[in-house]
Amino acid sequence: MVLDFRDIHGKIYRGVKEIRGSLLILEGIPGVKYDEVVLIRAPDGVDRLGRVLEVGEDSVVIQVFGDEMGLQIDSVVKFTGATFEIPVSDDALGRMFNGRFEPIDGMPPIHSSELRDINGSPINPRARIHPNDFIQTGISAIDGMLSLVRGQKLPIFSESGLPHNRIIAQIARQATVPGKEEEFALVFAAMGLKNDEARYFIEQFRESGAIERSVIILNLADDPAIERLITPRIALTIAEYLAFELGYHVLTILSDMTNYCEALREISAARGEVPGRGGYPGYMYSDLATIYERAGIVTGRKGSLTQMPVLTMPGGDKRHPIPDLTGYITEGQIILDKDLDSRGIYPPINVLPSLSRLMRSGIGKGKTREDHREVSDQLYDAYSRGLRARDLARIVGEMGLSDRERLYLRFADVFENRFLRQGEYENRSIDETLDLAWEILTILPPEELVRVKEETIDKYYYPALSRVEVKG
Amino acid sequence: MRVGKIEKISGSVVVGKGIDDVEVGEVVEVGEDRLIGEVIRVAEERFIAQVYEPTSGLKPGDVISATGKRLVAELGPGLLSGILDGIGRPLEDLLKLSGPFISRGIKVNMLPRDIKWEFKPVVKVGDKVEGGDIIGTVEETPSITHKIMIPPGLSGVITHIEEGRYTIEEPIARLNTNGGEKEIFMYQEWPVRVPRPFMEGGRLPLSEPLITGQRVIDVFFPVAKGGAACIPGGFGTGKTVMLHQLAKWSDTEIVVYIGCGERGNEMAEVLTDFPELVDPRTNRPLMERTVLIANTSNMPVSAREASIYMGITIAEYYRDMGYDVALMADSTSRWAEAIREISGRLGEMPVERGYPAYLPDRVAEFYERAGRVKALGRPEREGSVTVIGAVSPPGGDFNEPVTIHTLRFTGVFWALDPDLAYSRHFPAINWLKSYSVYADRLISSFAYSVSGYAKELEDWWTKKFKDFPQYRERALRILSEAAEIESIARIIGEKALPDDQRLVLLTAELLKEGFLRQFAYDEVDSFCPPEKQVMILEVILDFHDKASKLIMNNVPIEKINGLPVVSKLMRMKYHPEGITHIQEVNREVIDSLSKLAEEYSLVI
Structure with missing residues (x-):
């Protein structure tokens, strides 16, 4: 503004x-x-x-x-x-602003007769359409096990030093809804990002050509901290306008929400309010909800607003108030893991504590594939058994494991190295991801796949087994 | 209307002055937009109100007017299959008036005024009636007959009553009371913060289980109709899906579902799913028996606080008609946090984690509105309100005020376990930590002889399934034994365990996979009828008994582990043929174990 x-x-x-x-x-x-x-x-x-x-x-x-x-x-x-209003228009696409919505690209400010209060108004729950369009990100761990759908709010819980920026950039580059060619827009809001991080994103968007369809709002690490309280609201006000007035499918990236929460704490402390957990104000849940709940699809409007907030968990603790309250509001979370990262696995997504709540409605016959839910359940089951076997092997040695536990141990290794691990520029289709999942499941005998129905095993397991045999 | 002025605004809390006789609990209209608020504190000159809508743009000096009314629910036909906000405004009407985004200051009635309902009287002119008496009925939905009752506190002689089609604003009867002639309408207003009365001394023992079709609940940790249950869990442990399941399949006539400070898309899911789902008992859409209340997390905090009372008042009203009602509140933590936030703005002294000292009182008052009661008035009838409250403890740590106080006032604890959720074992109810006072006491014969209602609950099952309590007890024992063995196996490895212990692990696995784990979105498994629940349990335990005998006779566990019937035991719950299929699997168990016995020349 x-x-x-x-x-x-x-x-x-x-x-x-x-x-x-x-x-x-x-x-x-x-x-x-x-x-x-x-x-x-x-x-x-x-x-x-x-x-x-x-x-x-x-x-x-x-x-x-x-x-x-x-x-x-x-x-x-x-x-x-x-009250706080900004002019909204699709002229904002391809533009860059600071955290108060002042242009920083040398171009004139946005002029529009449409002024919108940055706080927005709550979406009437009755007007919401339950999201069910699968977004293919090309990342197996997400598409296969944590599927994202249009209108969802799915945050990334990261830690300092983990490659969340690269993952976000890869998603922004690769995200498509298979079979649909529609107007897509990206709204990127930085809160307290370092200059080089911001530059990385801008370069990425420029390279992929996404910049023409992007609104970039930057509050950097050396910008005023309090401004961060309005930055995400400005971004969402534009995003809502693009989505619900102009019919764009908007992906909004908010990074880093931890900096936002710290600004909130600062204000609360200055006002002398009773501090809650970690010194954060008691109303932080409601406050965060007024940001995160601004995602969705509404009746009678063409577009959609999908949110991917990023936050760094202070001390890597998922139970810290910021990730904790976020997880209670968002529709799942993608959790990155130091251990996977240190073993050189990209993307280091720890699938077990991660979750996509809207996955069920976005997958299956006619959306992705009929076997998707079952194969995903089976991967969770087998991988968690594999990790248990790995823990056990640390104590009793691999020789002390039963044959069955050794199988699961092997499964966990292959899962991490073939399914999870992929290139930063490797874009896997959902079919490729699911076929790959079946191939690694052939490590286990079919009787072990109890989360899959018998007819699904007949249809997918044995073909995968012969593929694996051909490949050797 | 009495009018005063705003003195101060801070968030949803407004300080007003200039209305001397304003009462605590009175509804006020604030500012030019006439935002709805409620007085929560009165001092000599000033009063404090919480406002149920965003307060941006209000300024000191703006008008504030007292309405003389409490925050009430309109109770009458038209509630079912509707969705209301925290203060009872139908969201459908708000959508029509303000579009997909909710704007401020919209006034709409809780009940539809334009529908003509077919009223059939059951009393006649000259009858003496009093509060709670049923005077007629209305087919509210094809599954539910709405009983029109005389409001509590009113009595007299019917001077006029006539069958016909009426809107709720047209009188259906006239009553000659002590205070003159009164018109009776099909709806009544009731202040939401006051529990609705029932017959004096009319609280009944909790003797009948709420059948939910969820195996871990019905068999292991049941809740009685009229009881209260607490389901705490960190995010992602499946609270909401569990509550949706209970709302879908519980065997009550009415379901009230409160989405209190939760996700908008989840309410949208309920609104999409419920009209398509069919009640297995009535074969009618589930929506016809459901009232939804939605105050999502981005809607004003104070209306979140009110939504809980709105919901329970509606539940009590249907209870008074003689129905069994189940109320789900997701999540009561958001309600408690709303209380905390308002308390903070009032500058009250916090005691525990910022919560005011009266939090336990509020929690107790709410859960005490659950119960099975003899309703007021004639004909004699019994109704119940079962309350199931989700709790969202910060960091998933149950040692926090809301969880602790809720456990004090509820009888059932379904502890959600993140580790189970991570391996996608849903419902992630931990079978070792959870309890039900309605059933736990069954486990030891000592306990149920002292506990009156637990005994009655057991009788109900016994009537249907003779050996059930014994099976339940054994299954729980195997599971807890398995937990101990597992902790040893974590040190020495499963291979080093003796075969009988490995069999316990195998059976526990069968119980977890084949019985406890239930997939909410599977067409067959979403609802598991009681007889099927018992049969699955029986078959698995019979397998255990027979296999134990083989193990005792030195048949190696690998032989049993490797039987193809093992994976069938885990999958039989999904089979569309239900009981017929389970019986088949049972025969296969017997066959394959007998063959194994023959191999080792044993007789079993």
Whole structure:
């Protein structure tokens, strides 16, 4: 949102009672609206954006987005009377903005008569269409076992040092809905990403040609932290417009949500609120929900909004409040694993604790293949037995295992090295993924495949077995 | 209407002043858009209200007016197969008025005003009636007959009543009461925070199980009709799918499903699935017996708090008609968090993890609204409300206030286990940690002799299946034995175990795979009728007994492990022929084990 102090109408007040971090407290101002946007001009000449957080008869609390350094008691505050709105238009495609929606590509700001409140409005659950279009990412672990569907919100839980950026870029490059040629758009919002990470994405999008269909919104690591509270909302406001007004199938990537949550904690602490777990505010669940729930498909509108948020789990702990609350809201999670990564397996997706809640509705006959659900269940079962056998082998040695356990141990190794592991530019079709799954399942005798029905075994296991025999 | 002014706004909490006689619990309308709110605290000059809609744009000095009404549910025909938001507004109507995104300040009635219902009286002019008496019926859906009742507290002599087609706003009867003549309508209003009354001393023992068609629940950890169950689990452990299963297959006449602060797409799934699913008992679409309440996680927090009360009030109303009602709340943690958030905005002193000191009271009040009761009025009838509450403990750690307090006030604990979920064993109910006070006491004969209702529950099963309690007990014993053996096997390897222990592991595997694990989306396995449940258990345990004898006579476990019938035992639950197929597998068990015995020249 480009706001020029001079162009905007509003009531102007001079003088601030108190500056507490990124909060301004003003007194004796009538008629201030809850949640309205303000502009602050400090004596340093820099204009900052702010929002009313709390309003009483005699005091107003304002949250400042932007640098709080340089703010003085003698600042001028302009109350706009409006909530946070941005102009929306498909002109934003192919453009790049900062975290406040100001262009950073040297081009003019977006002009549109369509203004949208960045907080959006909740989708009426009655108006939602249950998502069931399978998105092929070309990554076997995801397509085969954690299938993504249009309108889903499926986050990646990562850790520092893991290749989540490469995975996201690969998904952005390869994602298609088989058999459908439709308008596709990408909205990328960075919250606190490092400069080189942001550059990596932009290069990736440029290389694949996706940049023409992308809206890139960057709040980088050295940009004001508080701005991160509005960045994802701006991104989703554009994404909603593209999806539900213009009919695009939009993939929105929000990275990194951990930085967002930290900004939220900062504000909460500055306001002196009762801290919850880890110092994060008690309302973080509701707050995150107002972001994540802005994904879906609605009746009577053509497009869809799919979200892939990325977050780094502090300390690699899945039970940390950020991944924990996220997992309770999103429709599954893809968890990356240090151990797989250190063994050189890309993508290092730990499928066991990962989950796609909407997988069931996106797969099966007429969508992917009739055997998909069963083969996926069997892979989970066999791999978890394989990992148990691997643990056991560490204690009793491989010789101490029963024949059956040794089979599962072998299965786990092959699963990781053939199914999970794939090239960064290797794009496997869903048929290839499922055929591969059957081939590695032939390590086990058919009686072991109890999660698969007998007729499915007849149809897929034996052909896979003869393929494997031919290949040797 | 009494009018005052806003003094302060902070999130969903608004401070108002200028209405002296405002009451706690009174509904207020806030600002120009007349946003709906409820007074939660009153002081000498000021009062505090929680607002059920986003408060952006409100400012001090805006009007706030008291309506003189409590937050009520409209109870009458038209509730079934509908979907309401947390304060009872039909989402269908909101969709018509504001499109797919919900805007603010929309006022719609909870019950449809335009439908004419066919009213059939069951009392006549001159009859004396009082609160709770049924005066007539309406076919609300093809599966449910709605009983029109005199509102509690009202009594008198019928001066007019007539069969016919009426909307709910047209009087169906007139009553001569002490306070003059009163018109009676097909609907009544009831404040949601007040439990609906039943006959004094009318709480009945919990003697009948809720049949859910889910094996691990019905056989191992059953809940009684009128009881309460708690299902805590971290994310991804299958709470929601479990609740959906219970809503689909429980043998109650009415289901109330509350989506409290959960995912919008999941509510969409219910709305897509339920109209297509058929109740195995009535052969009618499940939607016809269901009321949905949806306050998804991105809808206002305070309405989330109200949604739980809205749901239970509707459940009680159908209970009063003499129906068995099951209420599912997903998730009660979001409700507790809404209480916490509002408490925080009021500046109350937090006690545990930010929750206010009165959290246990609220939890207790809610679960105590479950029960099996003699309804008020005539004819005599019994109804029940069974409450099943999902809990979403932070980090999946059950040692947190909401889980702890919920366990105190419920009788059944279905502990969801992430390790089971990771290997896609669903329902991921841990058979060692879970319990049911309705059934656990059956395990030891000592316990059930002291426990009245547990004994009755056992009787129910016994009538149908004589040896059932014994089978249940043995299966649980094998599972817990297997857990111990596994912990040893983790150190020395399975190969080093004696064969009899390896057989226990095999049987436990059969129980887990063939009995406990149940696939919610399989056409056959989604609902497992009780007799099939018992038969699967019997066949597996008989296999164990026969195999034990072979092992005792030195038949190596590998011989038994490798029998083709073993994988059939695991798969028989899926077979469309049901019991016939299971009997076939049983014959195969007998055949193949006898052959094995012959091989070793044994007689079994």
